[in-house]
Amino acid sequence: MTVAFGATALGVSSVSLLAPVLPELAVRYGVGVDLMAYFQTAVMLPGIVTGVLAARLARARGRRLALALCLLMFGAAGVALALVATFPAAVLLRVLQGIGGGGLVALSFQIARSVSPRWRVRAIGYNAAVVSTMMVVLPLIGSTLGGYSTAAPFAFYGLALPAALVVWRVLPAGGQDGEPPTASRTSRRGPPREVLGILVMTVLLNVLVFGWLLLLTPLLLDANGVDLTWRGWALAVQSALATLATFATGRWRTRGSVAVLAVAGWGAGAFFLVGAGVLPGSLAVAALVGAGVFYGILNPVLAARIGAVGDGAWFGWWQSCARTGQVLGPVAAAGLMAGLPITLVLVLGGAFSAVVAAVVLTRSVRPGNG
Numbered sequence: 001m002t003v004a005f006g007a008t009a010l011g012v013s014s015v016s017l018l019a020p021v022l023p024e025l026a027v028r029y030g031v032g033v034d035l036m037a038y039f040q041t042a043v044m045l046p047g048i049v050t051g052v053l054a055a056r057l058a059r060a061r062g063r064r065l066a067l068a069l070c071l072l073m074f075g076a077a078g079v080a081l082a083l084v085a086t087f088p089a090a091v092l093l094r095v096l097q098g099i100g101g102g103g104l105v106a107l108s109f110q111i112a113r114s115v116s117p118r119w120r121v122r123a124i125g126y127n128a129a130v131v132s133t134m135m136v137v138l139p140l141i142g143s144t145l146g147g148y149s150t151a152a153p154f155a156f157y158g159l160a161l162p163a164a165l166v167v168w169r170v171l172p173a174g175g176q177d178g179e180p181p182t183a184s185r186t187s188r189r190g191p192p193r194e195v196l197g198i199l200v201m202t203v204l205l206n207v208l209v210f211g212w213l214l215l216l217t218p219l220l221l222d223a224n225g226v227d228l229t230w231r232g233w234a235l236a237v238q239s240a241l242a243t244l245a246t247f248a249t250g251r252w253r254t255r256g257s258v259a260v261l262a263v264a265g266w267g268a269g270a271f272f273l274v275g276a277g278v279l280p281g282s283l284a285v286a287a288l289v290g291a292g293v294f295y296g297i298l299n300p301v302l303a304a305r306i307g308a309v310g311d312g313a314w315f316g317w318w319q320s321c322a323r324t325g326q327v328l329g330p331v332a333a334a335g336l337m338a339g340l341p342i343t344l345v346l347v348l349g350g351a352f353s354a355v356v357a358a359v360v361l362t363r364s365v366r367p368g369n370g
Contacts, residue, residue, distance in 0.1 A: 003170055004111040004123075007067060008130045010074065010160050011104030014043045014097060015326070016138040016239070017153055019214050020232040021146035023222050028150045029087040033222075034337070037215060037330040039087070042094035044210075047102025047323030054103020055316025058110060064171035067107045071164035073100025078157025097157070105131070106319035109303060122254065124307050128300035129246045132292075135239030143232025195314050197363075198306050199321045201262065204356055205302070206325025208269060209295050211333035212349040213238060217288055220342055224285075234285070238292035245296025253304050259364035261301045266357030269294035273350030277343045288346070294353070 018025065022036040029039075050070075058066040077097035084090050112127040145152035217238060218231045226234070252261055272294065275287035306318045336345045 004108040007104045007108035009134045014101045016135045017142040020139045020143040024150045037334040042091045043098040044326040046098040050102030051106045051319035052316040068164045068167045070100045070103040071160045075160025082151040082154040106316045109315045124304045128303045132242035136236045139232040139235035202321040203325040207329040210326040211329025215330045238289045242292040242296030245293045262360045265294045265297035269353035270350045277346035
């Protein structure tokens with residue numbers, strides 16, 4: 001499980017680490033801060049494809065090879081970012097970094113799922129908690145390193161290089177738990193209806209998290225004169241609330257209360273995002289920070305359910321759908337920001353979350369849906 005947690009921690013760093021320093025990086029590259037949405041998108045775009053490919057490579061050649069290759073590419077491209085000062089070169093390196101990073105989280109959840117069935121839901125929940133926990137730590141690391149130099153945060157990605165060596169020494173060469181890798185018949189069939197619902201919600205969740213939370217939060221704070229250090233703390237508190245929500249709802253995940261948690265999560269997103277749009281001053285900031293709760297509720301339950309279907313064969317697709325939302329989110333938010341005030345954009349995000357909550361509630365109360 002240590003390998004899974006480490007891969008997850010590195011995999012989520014591609015965006016969260018740099019979120020607090022986006023305004024400073026825009027100055028470094030000589031572009032407007034609005035273009036930094038594309039800088040963030042570039043690292044997530046390849047993961048739409050590489051999440052699935054990494055999972056298939058792991059089944060065909062073993063997790064050790066797949067995970068080591070992902071870590072090497074992720075780390076090498078990430079460190080190289082410190083050497084460039086032009087926007088096109090930085091975007092290109094982010095794409096290369098994303099090719100490696102796209103498979104890290106998918107492979108880590110495959111490893112988490114390989115524990116005994118008795119502990120499987122809990123292990124997947126812990127791995128999901130690593131995501132939100134690192135989203136607490138990473139903005140603080142990014143803002144602290146960014147205080148020394150705009151290139152300093154890129155050094156963090158160098159941790160992926162020794163991690164690749166550790167993976168090569170620790171993981172067995174086979175597919176699952178040292179056994180020879182085999183193809184999954186489930187992965188060759190179409191997804192069940194439940195899987196489709198989980199994948200769609202995964203896309204929508206990541207649209208709001210990466211577009212409305214991770215992009216709009218630092219931009220809103222910067223526009224209100226909040227300095228780099230406090231931007232990092234705001235993102236850290238936002239993610240800390242997500243972590244607390246993940247642990248607080250663990251008992252309901254174990255009981256399989258998927259519909260209840262889904263409605264609660266989307267409802268929380270609607271409440272906090274609308275609040276951020278309509279409340280004044282510091283109350284609006286507090287509401288936007290509080291919106292981290294909805295991610296902490298939803299992400300682990302979606303991960304646990306996708307791991308329970310098809311012997312874990314859908315983890316690659318789940319990660320690819322997450323990347324799809326992570327790509328679309330910043331672009332959608334930035335596009336809306338170009339023509340609308342940020343308060344209205346926040347309200348629209350909350351309304352969108354409310355619609356999803358209503359759809360999930362309606363489907364869950366239909367006869368035969370339990």
